Amino acid sequence: MRVSLTWLKELVDITLPVEQLCERLDMTGTKVEAVHTRGEALKGVVVGEVLTKEPHPDADSLSYCSVDVGAGEPLRIVCGATNFEAGDKVSVACVGATLPGGLTIKRAKLRGIVSEGMMCSAAELGVGTDASGLLVLPAEAPVGAPFAEYHGLADSVLELEVTPNRPDCLSMVGVAREVAAVTGATFRVSSSELHEHGPTASDQVSVRIEDASLCPRYTARVIRGITVGPSPAWLAERIVAAGGRPVNNVVDVTNYVMYELGQPLHAFDLATIAHKGRMATLTVRLARANERLRTLDGQDRNLAADSVVIADDSGPVALAGVMGGEATEVGDTTVDVLLESACFGTASIGRTSRRLGLISESSLRFERGVDPELAARASARAAALIAEVAGGQVAPGVVDAYPGQRPPLTVRLRSARANAMLGTSLTADEMAAFLRPLGVDVAPDGEDLRCRVPTFRPDLSREVDLVEEVARLYGLENIPSTRPGGRGRVGELTDVQRFRMKLGSVLRSSGLDEHVGYSFGDRADLDRMGWELAPDEVLVELVNPMSAEQAAMRWSLVPSLLRAVSHNQRRGVPEVHLYELGTVFITAEGRKQPKERLMAGGALTGSWTGRGWDEPGRPLDFFDGKGVLEAVFGALHVGGWSVRASEYPWLQAGRTGDIVVGGDVVGWIGEVSARSASAFEVAPHVVLFEISVPALHKAASRAQVTYAEIPRHPAYELDVAFVVDQTLTAERLGSGIRSAGGSLLESVRLFDVYRDPSEAPDDIRKLPPGKKSVAFALTYRSSERTLSDGDVRPAYEKMLRKVAGALGAEVRQ
């Protein structure tokens, strides 16, 4: 809402400097978003006196003038206008001035004569619509005075943020009342005298409302014999100050009254409304199937079934509260006007204007809610002003259909309750004093107040609404700060929350940075990954996405992680180690809300720390990812887990495994497949993993941590290498050794795997074809004594025999 300070000062006595007024408004809930100084645009435009006016020697249509602007030599100006004489006072834009239209005045040659400035029309100055000639000023205008100052344009315009609960503040009168209430100043309403003549309005117009919820009130007046033309300067300026554009005297009056009182009005050309005899009938109703209307902006619009229209006997003539129709528009030839001043239901106006993309000053006000009591008063005010600026006669009376009239509302405010809610100790009298300037009719009733709330404040319907008014007028800054007491309150995190924090911290100490990606997903990512949804799974899709890439919700963290990897790689950052703890979504036919699951995902590529000054920076691979898992499972005390060879389309075959805990697959790990790498535009060798956090949490909560004695006797250590089939997994061999190792075998640690290079010639082969060598460090220990060869050898030999028998593993010599 744009509020001209000059206009505001006509309605309320303001003594505060602008800055303090803004501060006061801010602190009482009307945020001042900006203060514009009007007239600044007219810098360099001054009042001048035409000293001489001669015809231009080379152009009949131009004159050549000398103009006194109060400083230095008179300016020589070439001018095309004819509506002035020597001795007239005019407005002069000197060289360097910029006019509201963006024109900057320069010294220029016009038909061979240098012109040192420009004399302006009202339209050029943005103070009116008249462009036919110069704006000739009264004789007493002081030569040399800045035009903006002389013309009263040196005005501040406050840009107010009006919250949805305050429709009353979408009017000058409403703002003035608010300013009066928050500053203690006096507030007054301007009025104009209405003269009525001729046949009564109700003999010429009738109004029918089909549904009071769509239109609680509709009033119409008739004004005949008007002359449509430009508005007088005062009116045009008010429209400009309020942020509008002057159109013509009739339309400008309707807008003026809307800005002043908050009542949107519409003027129809009465002659274009269908008549039966002398009667024109308007109906407020829902649009019917296939109805169309060409609106003021020249667009043909199909009307939706829930749009409210004003219709005459031939069909819709206006979209109620949103925009008028082109055919019934007031134009230069209009003589008789039907003036609508109505109140429409908020819901349908909002829907209609949003659907059609037509947000107007009018629809904005109706959407917030217009006081139905205002309609008749605004209509009288507008009719009087139209008669004043456009001539014509106002027909006696107003046609008023008011099916939605409601009795005035009285709300009880308990002062004790208000104090209890605010933490204040105000008296009922003090509260009453805050409420009265807002237009609330307050009657004391013991410690309570019976408050009759004004119809222009629909937001005041409950006790708590009045408590809010008391709070903001008392000043939130005056309410003492306290903190809740409350007995026996404990702040603590749940088990799940603590687990999530711990998981994050373990992943970070394993070297991964946390990423927070979009939760959106792209259906095409299914294909990029080669991910197949289970038969009963359905992707979570948005009804109204903003882009194809964000048209669904993600079902995996992989796309988000790979996009981050790609983002880094494209910017020349090769070392990327990320984890994300985020929600994934999947739904099913028949479900309302999807399943949301928390996943932990990781992506590692490049090396851990890049090339150092004495180490090359080893490229990360599958086993670095698995090392992270080992660190995580270790720190979470999850035992009995393993990685089992597996296959997924987005991972490279042979370098992929399922993460298995206690027989359940809880996730997977692997290196990205060539296909997915190119689909997500990442360089190959990205290790990826994804684990279900709830499953991990379940496994971790089963873990029992108990103290194990620190060994007191030295260990007996022994290395052994086996030659086995290349297909035998390290895990099977290791567990074979462990289970055959006897009670003294404390640990089995794999420390080397050797394969002959596949293309190696026979003479350098160290192993039989299809075999590999796997070496283990065996640690034997007794808790009772130091072990000797004699203790260990028999168990060792027995293990070798068993492993050879079970797995065909031969000791490598």
Added chain:
Amino acid sequence: MAISEDLRFLEREALEAVLAADSLDSLDAVRVAYLGKKGSLTAVLRGLASLPPEVRPEAGRVSNEVRVRIETSLEQRRRALASVEHETRIAAEAVDVTLPGRARPIGRQHVLHQIVEEITGIFLGLGYRVADGPEVELDYYNFTALNHPPDHPARALQDTFYVRDLSGDEAEVEGESDVLLRTHTSPGQVHVMETQKPPIYVIVPGKVYRRDIADPSHLPQFTQVEGLVVDEGITFGDLKGTLEHFVRGMFGPDRRVRLRPHFFPFTEPSAEVDISCGICGGTGCRSCGGEGWLEILGCGMVDPNVFGHVGIDPERYSGFAFGMGAERIAALKYGVPDLRLFVEGDTRFLHQF
């Protein structure tokens, strides 16, 4: 006394050899040459047995003295050489201590989650618990139960992401759906009030979604932290005091707080909360747009209509709620100029916090 002569000659020769040794290895060679099993002095000592008995004691004494002197000399020389060799080794092992250390891969927590944890920590200290709720919400929890009228603009298709409802239910409003991406963490309030009896002291952090195109100051997804208190005798003053405590904990003890009345559908009275600008201290500068204040959160007393939806008696209980955006706080705290940096995963960004 030929044997004595031999011994003295041997001694002189040995002492010279000791002095001539220039390394521990060559010194050891000298020791072996004289005192080893096959050494020359050892040979002389063995020869003592064959001497006539009358000279044997004297020869024995002299040869013992010679052996002691050679051993002493060897030891002195060994120490000297060891010391030299030690110093040589130390000198050779010296490094340029200004060379960089070997990097360790240590991950960082995302700055948004650092902020959320910091906020959470302050409220845990005030006795709050942490709650959460689904990100794909029902319209009822996101809007209706929070006192948004059916035609509230925030419900419009251009502001809120709606999710395809596969239940077969008809949407309340044509073209929309009863299922949506939550536009704030406030539905978490409703879930808590539905499932717990007062006293309630919770905060609800989480991701929220609005249909804004990503640009330096907007993201379609951001992170909110919501707070809710419901108890007997809760006042607006309690809300003020709580937020002042929070702001000082989060931004520093010298920051001031101001509450400006505002409007939210689910609280009344409502307010926006500003903190004094950390750069100019409140006098106005470029980073606060000349205002001296920075808006960081919205708050208010829980509207009785919200209590009505969850069956809490507003005559007995009162409460307050507040909500803030982690992105905005992080951007203010660290001067991050473009919110998109938060979701891109650029390692060079993540490592700054």
